[in-house]
Amino acid sequence: xxxxxxxxxxxxxxxxxxxxxxxxxxxxxxxxxxxxxxxxxxxxxxxxxxxxxxxxxxxxxxxxxxxxxxxxxxxxxxxxxxxxxxxxxxxxxxxxxxxxxxxxxxxxxxxxxxxxxxxxxxxxxxxxxxxxxxxxxxxxxxxxxxxxxxxxxxxxxxxxxxxxxxxxxxxxxxxxxxxxxxxxxxxxxxxxxxxxxxxxxxxxxxxxxxxxxxxxxxxxxxxxxxxxxxxxxxxxxxxxxxxxxxxxxxxxxxxxxxxxxxxxxxxxxxxxxxxxxxxxxxxxxxxxxxxxxxxxxxxxxxxxxxxxxxxxxxxxxxxxxxxxxxxxxxxxxxxxxxxxxxxxxxxxxxxxxxxxxxxxxxxxxxxxxxxxxxxxxxxxxxxxxxxxxxxxxxxxxxxx
Amino acid sequence: xxxxxxxxxxxxxxxxxxxxxxxxxxxxxxxxxxxxxxxxxxxxxxxxxxxxxxxxxxxxxxxxxxxxxxxxxxxxxxxxxxxxxxxxxxxxxxxxxxxxxxxxxxxxxxxxxxxxxxxxxxxxxxxxxxxxxxxxxxxxxxxxxxxxxxxxxxxxxxxxxxxxxxxxxxxxxxxxxxxxxxxxxxxxxxxxxxxxxxxxxxxxxxxxxxxxxxxxxxxxxxxxxxxxxxxxxxxxxxxxxxxxxxxxxxxxxxxxxxxxxxxxxxxxxxxxxxxxxxxxxxxxxxxxxxxxxxxxxxxxxxxxxxxxxxxxxxxxxxxxxxxxxxxxxxxxxxxxxxxxxxxxxxxxxxxxxxxxxxxxxxxxxxxxxxxxx
Numbered sequence: 209x210x211x212x213x214x215x216x217x218x219x220x221x222x223x224x225x226x227x228x229x230x231x232x233x234x235x236x237x238x239x240x241x242x243x244x245x246x247x248x249x250x251x252x253x254x255x256x257x258x259x260x261x262x263x264x265x266x267x268x269x270x271x272x273x274x275x276x277x278x279x280x281x282x283x284x285x286x287x288x289x290x291x292x293x294x295x296x297x298x299x300x301x302x303x304x305x306x307x308x309x310x311x312x313x314x315x316x317x318x319x320x321x322x323x324x325x326x327x328x329x330x331x332x333x334x335x336x337x338x339x340x341x342x343x344x345x346x347x348x349x350x351x352x353x354x355x356x357x358x359x360x361x362x363x364x365x366x367x368x369x370x371x372x373x374x375x376x377x378x379x380x381x382x383x384x385x386x387x388x389x390x391x392x393x394x395x396x397x398x399x400x401x402x403x404x405x406x407x408x409x410x411x412x413x414x415x416x417x418x419x420x421x422x423x424x425x426x427x428x429x430x431x432x433x434x435x436x437x438x439x440x441x442x443x444x445x446x447x448x449x450x451x452x453x454x455x456x457x458x459x460x461x462x463x464x465x466x467x468x469x470x471x472x473x474x475x476x477x478x479x480x481x482x483x484x485x486x487x488x489x490x491x492x493x494x495x496x497x498x499x500x501x502x503x504x505x506x507x508x509x510x511x512x513x514x515x516x517x518x519x520x521x522x523x524x525x526x527x528x529x530x531x532x533x534x535x536x537x538x539x540x541x542x543x544x545x546x547x548x549x550x551x552x553x554x555x556x557x558x559x560x561x562x563x564x565x566x567x568x569x570x571x572x573x574x575x576x577x578x579x580x581x582x583x584x585x586x587x588x589x590x591x592x593x594x595x596x597x598x599x600x601x602x603x604x605x606x607x608x
Numbered sequence: 609x610x611x612x613x614x615x616x617x618x619x620x621x622x623x624x625x626x627x628x629x630x631x632x633x634x635x636x637x638x639x640x641x642x643x644x645x646x647x648x649x650x651x652x653x654x655x656x657x658x659x660x661x662x663x664x665x666x667x668x669x670x671x672x673x674x675x676x677x678x679x680x681x682x683x684x685x686x687x688x689x690x691x692x693x694x695x696x697x698x699x700x701x702x703x704x705x706x707x708x709x710x711x712x713x714x715x716x717x718x719x720x721x722x723x724x725x726x727x728x729x730x731x732x733x734x735x736x737x738x739x740x741x742x743x744x745x746x747x748x749x750x751x752x753x754x755x756x757x758x759x760x761x762x763x764x765x766x767x768x769x770x771x772x773x774x775x776x777x778x779x780x781x782x783x784x785x786x787x788x789x790x791x792x793x794x795x796x797x798x799x800x801x802x803x804x805x806x807x808x809x810x811x812x813x814x815x816x817x818x819x820x821x822x823x824x825x826x827x828x829x830x831x832x833x834x835x836x837x838x839x840x841x842x843x844x845x846x847x848x849x850x851x852x853x854x855x856x857x858x859x860x861x862x863x864x865x866x867x868x869x870x871x872x873x874x875x876x877x878x879x880x881x882x883x884x885x886x887x888x889x890x891x892x893x894x895x896x897x898x899x900x901x902x903x904x905x906x907x908x909x910x911x912x913x914x915x916x917x918x919x920x921x922x923x924x925x926x927x928x929x930x931x932x933x934x935x936x937x938x939x940x941x942x943x944x945x946x947x948x949x950x951x952x953x954x955x956x957x958x959x960x961x962x963x964x965x966x967x968x969x970x971x972x973x974x975x976x977x978x979x980x981x
Contacts, residue, residue, distance in 0.1 A: 517615075532892055536885070597881060604885070607872075
């Protein structure tokens with residue numbers, strides 16, 4: 209049943225009141241702006257406690273079935289909770305690969321057993337999930353993955369390595385894409401999909417130091433690691449199909465995510481407020497004509513995306529290319545946010561050359577770090593260039 | 609207060625119906641062969657098609673029921689304008705709709721006879737521009753104490769087809785006034801058609817010296833009506849340009865899917881794919897801005913929210929069409945350089961549309977003040 213407007217309104221007030229009361233105090237260390245930036249145990253413990261608190265209050269996984277730890281209510285409630293969390297500027301719900309990708313996948317195509325085993329732990333933050341798709345030699349070309357899974361009795365033996373495993377060092381489970389049949393005529397048909405345990409002998413992780421100097425990703429090595437046969441999802445050879453479905457959740461093209469903030473969304477508003485007092489040529493920055501025009505451009509770009517979200521819900525206004533807005537969502541947002549942060553660093557004047565750790569850095573070097581980190585989103589999950597290919601082929605119908 | 613502001617965007621039942629009907633009408637009435645057949649005609653449109661549009665009630669969409677309109681507001685003209693742009697169908701609908709809005713907003717209730725004529729199919733237009741500056745508001749064309757005009761207007765949109773011209777002038781006291789004039793009151797020799805870069809468009813230079821005004825509309829509402837006229841004009845031209853940009857993209861994509869070079873379809877090259885996606889994104893943004901603006905233009909005079917929305921729609925739409933048209937020529941290769949290729953129609957339309965009601969620079973400068981000060 210569609211919720212009534214007054215129900216949603218009063219729910220919004222409840223969430224806002226709860227957030228005002230329970231928002232965590234400043235921990236005294238820089239918090240990650242996205243789930244790809246969890247660098248220390250201190251940050252992990254903090255975020256784990258926060259997500260657990262949000263879930264316990266009933267504001268996470270609201271549309272997932274009650275039987276598996278969800279709230280069993282209309283998704284409209286979750287989107288209100290998310291909006292309020294964003295408005296309140298509270299920390300992220302960091303278990304994103306579980307909440308946003310693995311969870312919806314299990315909900316949609318998992319067996320009863322898989323749902324009972326995994327979903328609740330995703331919501332409560334007890335079980336952290338990671339993703340084993342990319343490999344050192346195969347980044348955006350996922351179909352060429354070489355990590356092997358060889359059937360041996362009631363187990364698969366895994367050999368190979370994965371890279372860019374977000375929170376690989378903390379995760380209990382991995383959604384793993386591995387090759388079960390190297391002889392398959394099409395490379396895509398030789399892949400299978402696993403909900404693999406991480407705490408087994410033969411799996412090692414090595415943290416990757418990012419361009420910011422921090423951590424957040426690992427490289428993951430499999431050396432004769434045995435995982436139960438039962439953790440294969442779907443049939444052998446279904447891996448590509450399931451991985452593509454997972455990417456649909458990741459790119460925001462398919463609904464079903466548990467909710468919560470996956471990243472701190474930085475708005476052009478925040479930037480303008482922060483930079484209002486920057487001086488340029490002896491006058492306030494906001495009086496400089498060229499800069500003003502560039503700001504108008506950024507404001508319009510951000511507004512166009514917010515309006516696009518509205519328009520995509522109105523069928524008669526999406527008839528030309530019905531999948532254009534959902535399929536380009538990732539490309540538009542990540543590229544915009546990279547450019548916004550780049551602009552924010554440049555617009556600071558000489559202060560733009562300070563970095564995190566310098567007392568004189570604006571907002572502790574927030575924009576500088578945010579800019580360097582923004583590439584995780586324009587590269588991860590399929591680079592912007594690959595996204596453009598996908599849109600050209602699947603939306604405009606251009607040839608491969 | 610967020611600089612992003614309102615994100616209202618909705619589509620009413622009547623708007624959805626008009627969108628459907630108008631797209632279907634334009635598809636049937638205005639294939640490219642019909643568009644090309646009008647390129648060197650005096651009026652730039654087929655009168656039989658125009659009569660059908662009048663019969664469909666499109667000239668009265670935004671007019672009150674008391675004068676024979678359907679009182680749906682300018683918001684409901686937006687989907688029609690978009691459809692016209694998509695089909696590159698040049699008719700006086702936009703000029704007429706906007707002239708009617710100017711009259712109605714400047715003197716509510718006082719010009720009902722003229723509005724009734726317009727709803728019934730009389731072509732109307734506004735004579736405003738006196739030089740190249742769309743931002744100019746100091747008019748030189750003057751009105752004497754006996755309501756006789758003096759001076760020259762340029763780029764009077766659809767003047768050749770107009771039955772009624774609304775002249776923006778200053779009176780003896782220097783106040784801005786509106787002077788409706790019958791076409792019959794203007795000597796043929798006083799009207800000199802311009803040669804337009806967009807051959808689907810018609811406009812003329814008119815010397816109004818000695819022409820007797822039908823009436824004079826004065827008072828404070830004139831200035832706010834002119835402000836609304838410019839903003840609604842920007843919105844309708846944006847809607848039309850958005851439609852043209854969408855079909856320009858379709859034309860380019862169709863070519864990329866069929867043209868082979870070096871043994872491959874050229875659409876498989878990323879150097880062409882990626883810019884095509886950029887155009888798609890810009891077309892998407894245009895459509896979002898246009899229908900957002902349509903969702904917030906309900907108040908008279910227009911609220912600041914509507915001003916921001918109309919300016920953004922215009923800036924986005926015409927920059928998009930300019931870019932889409934420019935790339936359409938380039939991506940068609942040698943073919944794109946010919947008169948025969950439809951890409952030139954879009955490129956030429958873009959040059960006209962970017963100026964009409966102010967270019968993107970003009971609107972972005974105004975937006976900077978509205979958003980940042």
